[in-house]
Amino acid sequence: MVIVKIGGNVLDNPDRLHGFLVDFAQLPGPKLLVHGGGKIASAMGQRLGINPKMVDGRRITDAETLDLVTMVYGGLVNKQVVAKLQAVGCNAIGLTGADANCIAAHKRPVREIDYGYAGDVAGSQSINIQALEAFFAAGLTPVFAPxxxxxxxxxxxxxxxxxxxxxxxxxxxxHTVQLVYSFEKKGVLQDATDDNSVIPDINLHKYNELKAQGVVHAGMIPKLDNAFGALKQGVAEVLICEAEALTSINTASYSGTTLSLN
Incomplete structure (x- = not known):
C-alpha cells in the first residue's frame, strides 16, 4: 500500500499537478492521497480580506481562518483533485477526518502560543481503520484534506x-506501507540553493547530525520528524521526492531521499 502526501508548489501548478495525478493513478494496488493547500488558502484569504497569521511556519487558525481552510481544503482543493483523478481513471473519494469518523483529533493545548482551532492527532488509535478498509474493498482511493x-x-x-x-x-x-512525501524539490537537499544536492539516504543518526548542522531546518524538521515517527511505528519505507519521481519510487532510477532508522 502506498500513501502519498502532495503539497508545496505542486497543487497550485496545473501542469505539475496533472502530471502527478496521472502518475498517482497508475500506482498499482491500494493507495491513499493526502494533500495540503496552505498557499491556496492564503491567497484565497487575502482575496476575502483574511490575512494569514503564521508563527514558525504554522498557521494560527482563528474562527475566521477555520471557515476559510474548511472551504479551501475540504471544498475547493479536495474536490478539484478528486475530479482530476476521476478524469484519469482513478475512482477517488474526497474526505476530511470528520467523514466516516476517519480521523479524530484534539484541539492543540495553549502553551506559549495559541494556535486556535489546530488539531493534534493522538496516534493511530484515532484512525477509523474499518472505514478505510471499506473504501479500499470498494475499489475507492481516499483523498484526504488536512x-x-x-x-x-x-x-x-x-x-x-x-x-x-x-x-x-x-x-x-x-499492510506493508510505503509513505511518500512528494513536493516540488527533488528530495532533502544538502544545499537549499542547489536543487541537485539531494541526500540519497538519511538514517536517524544522520538526521540528528543534519539538524545540528542546520542543513535540515524550518519546515523540513516537522516533515522528517513525522517520517521517522512513522518508521518507528512499523511503516516499511519513507521516501521524500519531487512529484515527477512518483513512478520511479520502486525502480533503480529513483533519485529522491530514502529514510531509514539504521
Whole structure:
C-alpha cells in the first residue's frame, strides 16, 4: 500500500499537478492521497480580506481562518483533485477526518502560543481503520484534506504531513506501507540553493547530525520528524521526492531521499 502526501508548489501548478495525478493513478494496488493547500488558502484569504497569521511556519487558525481552510481544503482543493483523478481513471473519494469518523483529533493545548482551532492527532488509535478498509474493498482511493474533527462537532486544521504519517502508521498494522512525501524539490537537499544536492539516504543518526548542522531546518524538521515517527511505528519505507519521481519510487532510477532508522 502506498500513501502519498502532495503539497508545496505542486497543487497550485496545473501542469505539475496533472502530471502527478496521472502518475498517482497508475500506482498499482491500494493507495491513499493526502494533500495540503496552505498557499491556496492564503491567497484565497487575502482575496476575502483574511490575512494569514503564521508563527514558525504554522498557521494560527482563528474562527475566521477555520471557515476559510474548511472551504479551501475540504471544498475547493479536495474536490478539484478528486475530479482530476476521476478524469484519469482513478475512482477517488474526497474526505476530511470528520467523514466516516476517519480521523479524530484534539484541539492543540495553549502553551506559549495559541494556535486556535489546530488539531493534534493522538496516534493511530484515532484512525477509523474499518472505514478505510471499506473504501479500499470498494475499489475507492481516499483523498484526504488536512482537516480532522474533535468528535464534539468542530473541524480542526491539521498538518497534512502529520495526517499522512498517522494514516500510514495505522494501516501498517495490516499492510506493508510505503509513505511518500512528494513536493516540488527533488528530495532533502544538502544545499537549499542547489536543487541537485539531494541526500540519497538519511538514517536517524544522520538526521540528528543534519539538524545540528542546520542543513535540515524550518519546515523540513516537522516533515522528517513525522517520517521517522512513522518508521518507528512499523511503516516499511519513507521516501521524500519531487512529484515527477512518483513512478520511479520502486525502480533503480529513483533519485529522491530514502529514510531509514539504521
Amino acid at each position: 482537516l480532522t474533527h474533535d468528535t464534539k462537532g468542530s473541524i480542526l486544521n491539521t498538518n497534512a504531513d502529520t495526517i499522512a504519517s498517522v494514516l500510514a502508521t495505522a494501516l501498517a498494522a495490516r
